Amino acid sequence: MSELLKQIAECIEFGKINKAAPFPPQMKGQEGADELTRKALDEGISAQDILTYGMMAGMEKVGIKFRNNEIFVPQVLMSAKAMNTAMVHLKPYFLSGEVKQKGTFIIGTVEGDLHDIGKNLVSMMVEGNGWNLVDLGTDVKAEKFIAALKEHRGAYVGLSALLTTTMVNMEKITNAIREAVPDAKITIGGAPVNDEFCKKIGADKYSKDPQGLVEYLNAEVA
Amino acid sequence: MGKITNQLKKGRILLSDGAWGTFLHEKGLQPGECPESWNLTRPNEVLGIARSYIDAGADMIETNSFGGSRFKLEKYGLADKAFEINKAAAAISRQAAGDKFVLGSLGPTGKILMMGDVTEEELYEAFREQCTGLEAGGADALMIETMSDLDEARLAIKAAKENTHCEVFCTMTFEKTVDGKFRSMMGVSPTDMVNELAPTGAELLGPNCGNGMANMIGIVKEIKQADPEIPVLVHANAGMPVYKDGNTIFPETPEEMARLVPDVLHAGANIVGGCCGTTPEHIRKMREAVDAEQKKNRPS
Numbered sequence: 001m002s003e004l005l006k007q008i009a010e011c012i013e014f015g016k017i018n019k020a021a022p023f024p025p026q027m028k029g030q031e032g033a034d035e036l037t038r039k040a041l042d043e044g045i046s047a048q049d050i051l052t053y054g055m056m057a058g059m060e061k062v063g064i065k066f067r068n069n070e071i072f073v074p075q076v077l078m079s080a081k082a083m084n085t086a087m088v089h090l091k092p093y094f095l096s097g098e099v100k101q102k103g104t105f106i107i108g109t110v111e112g113d114l115h116d117i118g119k120n121l122v123s124m125m126v127e128g129n130g131w132n133l134v135d136l137g138t139d140v141k142a143e144k145f146i147a148a149l150k151e152h153r154g155a156y157v158g159l160s161a162l163l164t165t166t167m168v169n170m171e172k173i174t175n176a177i178r179e180a181v182p183d184a185k186i187t188i189g190g191a192p193v194n195d196e197f198c199k200k201i202g203a204d205k206y207s208k209d210p211q212g213l214v215e216y217l218n219a220e221v222a
Numbered sequence: 223m224g225k226i227t228n229q230l231k232k233g234r235i236l237l238s239d240g241a242w243g244t245f246l247h248e249k250g251l252q253p254g255e256c257p258e259s260w261n262l263t264r265p266n267e268v269l270g271i272a273r274s275y276i277d278a279g280a281d282m283i284e285t286n287s288f289g290g291s292r293f294k295l296e297k298y299g300l301a302d303k304a305f306e307i308n309k310a311a312a313a314i315s316r317q318a319a320g321d322k323f324v325l326g327s328l329g330p331t332g333k334i335l336m337m338g339d340v341t342e343e344e345l346y347e348a349f350r351e352q353c354t355g356l357e358a359g360g361a362d363a364l365m366i367e368t369m370s371d372l373d374e375a376r377l378a379i380k381a382a383k384e385n386t387h388c389e390v391f392c393t394m395t396f397e398k399t400v401d402g403k404f405r406s407m408m409g410v411s412p413t414d415m416v417n418e419l420a421p422t423g424a425e426l427l428g429p430n431c432g433n434g435m436a437n438m439i440g441i442v443k444e445i446k447q448a449d450p451e452i453p454v455l456v457h458a459n460a461g462m463p464v465y466k467d468g469n470t471i472f473p474e475t476p477e478e479m480a481r482l483v484p485d486v487l488h489a490g491a492n493i494v495g496g497c498c499g500t501t502p503e504h505i506r507k508m509r510e511a512v513d514a515e516q517k518k519n520r521p522s
Contacts, residue, residue, distance in 0.1 A: 068400055069399035069400050069401065069403075069405065071409070072405060072406075072407065072408055072409030073334075073370075073407050073408050073409070074336055074408055074409060075409075077334065077336060077337055078336075081337075111253070111254065112252070112253025112254035113253065113254075114254075114297050114332075115332065116332075117332070117334070117407075139254060163253065164244070164463040164470035164472075164498070164499075165243075165244075165247050165253045165470065166253045166254075167463075167465055167470055168253070168468055168469075168470075169253060171468070192462075192463045192470065193465075196464075196465070197465045200465060
């Protein structure tokens with residue numbers, strides 16, 4: 001693998017956005033995800049390889065370290081920022097179809113719940129692992145999930161909740177999606193939910209951390 | 223009545239109250255409805271909650287203002303009523319408290335400074351507005367709680383210190399990591415909290431929310447190790463919620479939580495109380511545990 005791709009992966013892993021960014025201190029003054037992605041494209045490395053061996057490789061490390069509590073939300077957010085700056089350079093290749101994404105993941109915080117930090121963490125990790133992400137925001141009703149599923153056939157759905165009082169809506173929304181799109185794959189996550197709850201409401205997958213979801217999604221399309 | 227911290231200096235152990243959010247839902251608050259709006263629209267229901275904790279024997283009660291910052295209220299179109307809502311919240315608890323203390327509750331704004339969601343000035347200003355509203359309504363102390371980020375906590379403490387005469391307390395929420403350490407969502411340890419927030423003038427620190435009373439013992443020990451002098455408050459959840467027949471239930475019973483109170487006090491806590499899922503019955507049982515412990519300390 002090219003040295004450049006390895007460097008991009010490291011920028012994503014450690015949250016190095018661009019040369020001017022002071023974070024992380026040990027990479028101060030070095031080029032970041034922004035410059036290196038541009039450079040890689042200019043050198044003729046394919047956008048697909050940059051995504052796979054640069055961004056996804058870096059993001060996988062982030063996901064694993066986050067799951068193991070070796071890093072916490074701030075570090076993940078910095079990695080997300082680094083990823084987003086790199087994504088800007090790759091976007092045209094997604095749009096032209098030159099880079100193939102693994103599938104589409106539709107995510108939203110369920111009706112009655114306005115919390116978005118967990119949802120956003122999951123979003124960026126899924127996107128950084130090569131998925132097309134459709135973020136429906138917070139306080140999302142069943143109809144909105146269903147409409148998005150009809151627009152993106154075969155997409156996976158992620159329901160997020162922080163409040164114990166909105167877990168009830170997860171069940172309502174899961175049932176409504178099942179009725180409208182019987183073969184939909186529904187995943188759930190959030191502080192109050194667990195595997196038992198997932199089984200009870202008939203969702204397909206619960207993961208307690210974003211990496212677990214990414215591994216599930218990747219295995220589904222492998 | 224004096225100050226809460228003066229009472230603690232005399233060696234008293236004090237009892238705080240239990241849950242507000244889960245209690246409001248029991249009284250009919252709908253998911254998606256703004257809990258703090260009830261201070262204006264259904265003050266008698268809120269007063270009922272406050273009174274039930276005083277009746278249960280609490281030495282202090284909180285206010286229905288956890289999500290009362292303009293950043294939370296703006297999601298319901300209520301940002302411009304922030305001062306009024308917080309003032310009403312404190313006035314309701316004041317009415318119920320009589321000669322007991324009122325802790326004006328301030329929760330996180332949901333904005334992340336390092337992501338550039340907001341500036342420090344905007345956060346400070348939002349906390350200033352909330353603090354002054356709570357003081358105007360009669361809060362004795364400001365309870366900055368459920369924090370996970372040190373910078374946000376620091377700004378809230380600064381706003382409270384610089385703009386009110388209230389005592390200023392702060393709790394953060396810690397979870398146990400895979401290797402058994404305690405960390406907030408943003409990676410802050412109880413030791414970090416003490417080292418960073420005690421110098422800002424917070425007069426009391428502690429853990430709240432979390433996964434139940436048992437974890438609180440280890441967290442309090444760590445806080446006391448970092449600073450043996452700082453007073454400590456614990457507001458514990460009644461365990462992790464479980465889902466049963468369309469309802470979420472917090473599993474720790476009043477008896478179970480009360481049984482752990484002596485351990486939390488021996489670890490160094492000065493004030494104990496409940497968070498999500500705790501009820502007046504939990505507080506009643508904890509009252510018995512606290513009284514028994516005080517009696518032991520003073521056998522005469």
